[in-house]
Amino acid sequence: MNKQMIHRLLEKYRQGTCSDTEKQLLAELFEQWHAEDNIQLTDAEQATAEAEMWARLRQQLKPVRRFPVLKVAAAAVILAVLSFSTYYFLVKEDLAPEQQLQVNDVAPGGDKALLKLSNGRTVELRGDKNGIIVGAQGITYADGSDALGGKDQLDDHQVRPANVITTPPGGQYQMTLPDGSKVWLNAASSLSYPSRFGESERRVYLTGEAYFEVAHADGLRFVVETAHQEVNVLGTHFNVNVYEDEPLSRTTLLAGRVEVLNRETQKAQALLPGQQSELNGDKIAVKEVNAEEYIAWKDGSFQFNDTDLKSVMRQLSRWYNVEVVGLDRLPENRYNGKLPKDINLSKVLQVLELTSGLKFTINGERRIELMD
Numbered sequence: 563m564n565k566q567m568i569h570r571l572l573e574k575y576r577q578g579t580c581s582d583t584e585k586q587l588l589a590e591l592f593e594q595w596h597a598e599d600n601i602q603l604t605d606a607e608q609a610t611a612e613a614e615m616w617a618r619l620r621q622q623l624k625p626v627r628r629f630p631v632l633k634v635a636a637a638a639v640i641l642a643v644l645s646f647s648t649y650y651f652l653v654k655e656d657l658a659p660e661q662q663l664q665v666n667d668v669a670p671g672g673d674k675a676l677l678k679l680s681n682g683r684t685v686e687l688r689g690d691k692n693g694i695i696v697g698a699q700g701i702t703y704a705d706g707s708d709a710l711g712g713k714d715q716l717d718d719h720q721v722r723p724a725n726v727i728t729t730p731p732g733g734q735y736q737m738t739l740p741d742g743s744k745v746w747l748n749a750a751s752s753l754s755y756p757s758r759f760g761e762s763e764r765r766v767y768l769t770g771e772a773y774f775e776v777a778h779a780d781g782l783r784f785v786v787e788t789a790h791q792e793v794n795v796l797g798t799h800f801n802v803n804v805y806e807d808e809p810l811s812r813t814t815l816l817a818g819r820v821e822v823l824n825r826e827t828q829k830a831q832a833l834l835p836g837q838q839s840e841l842n843g844d845k846i847a848v849k850e851v852n853a854e855e856y857i858a859w860k861d862g863s864f865q866f867n868d869t870d871l872k873s874v875m876r877q878l879s880r881w882y883n884v885e886v887v888g889l890d891r892l893p894e895n896r897y898n899g900k901l902p903k904d905i906n907l908s909k910v911l912q913v914l915e916l917t918s919g920l921k922f923t924i925n926g927e928r929r930i931e932l933m934d
Contacts, residue, residue: 672732
């Protein structure tokens with residue numbers, strides 16, 4: 563059976579029009595692929611599959627006499643995560659020409675950023691240099707080459723966050739701060755930082771989203787200031803998501819200990835590893851999470867965990883630098899699983915279509931629209 567025939571079967575399965583024989587055939591194929599390790603499921607995907615399996619199993623998979631119930635259930639686990647494991651079979655491989663052709667397709671984002679220095683000069687940072695390092699002698703790329711072209715010297719007396727690195731929509735970048743702390747900036751984000759830190763604290767200002775690996779310094783706290791909160795640490799790994807178009811400000815702790823301060827109420831909340839704070843107005847809620855899922859973006863993946871379609875589209879908008887038309891009118895679909903960020907927008911939308919019954923289009927003005 564060729565890929566095009568299997569794709570038709572998958573489409574029929576999604577639409578709920580498969581016959582019992584076709585369901586059995588799909589289940590056998592997926593069981594075979596899974597046994598051969600052609601489809602790899604993460605722990606998160608496996609957990610998602612198990613949670614979704616029973617509903618789909620009752621509605622769509624009816625075991626026939628020669629196909630044991632346990633095998634149907636095992637195959638249903640794989641079918642249940644068709645939402646994102648489909649990538650391995652349909653997206654990573656070539657699709658049929660009619661699905662492959664996307665006149666207005668959009669390429670994924672990449673490493674790009676602008677650096678505005680305290681003297682007003684703006685430098686376009688190279689995407690092939692694996693980030694910048696802010697040192698005592700100036701700013702270099704990770705490979706040691708000069709990032710400023712030898713035209714500027716840092717003001718080593720400047721301790722205010724006067725330099726700004728900004729990633730555009732469709733860009734991300736990483737940097738090492740003067741104290742050795744490492745920062746990964748997500749798309750449409752900015753970080754203001756000084757040429758050197760003072761003797762009382764290390765303070766930066768963030769918009770958007772960033773992951774921090776803070777170098778320990780005895781008695782010298784590290785402060786991430788945002789519009790509505792401050793995160794206070796000594797040395798730790800954590801992620802801060804404070805996009806203005808997201809309903810909540812989220813801080814996720816991977817290692818160490820942080821304190822999240824609500825700037826409006828001046829109330830603070832301590833976090834332990836594996837915890838996430840959600841700031842909403844004057845309230846801070848804390849919950850247990852799989853923290854690694856919240857930094858998948860820096861490692862090249864979209865990670866969705868019961869994520870609503872509006873949030874999914876906002877992430878796509880930032881990474882692919884596109885506009886989503888009618889965002890407020892989107893249905894309340896939710897998604898679980900992982901997708902790579904290095905594929906074209908059309909392929910991401912194809913996977914969403916396969917699992918939701920929705921249809922999207924990309925027009926010539928870099929706009930995603932939901933088709934009626």
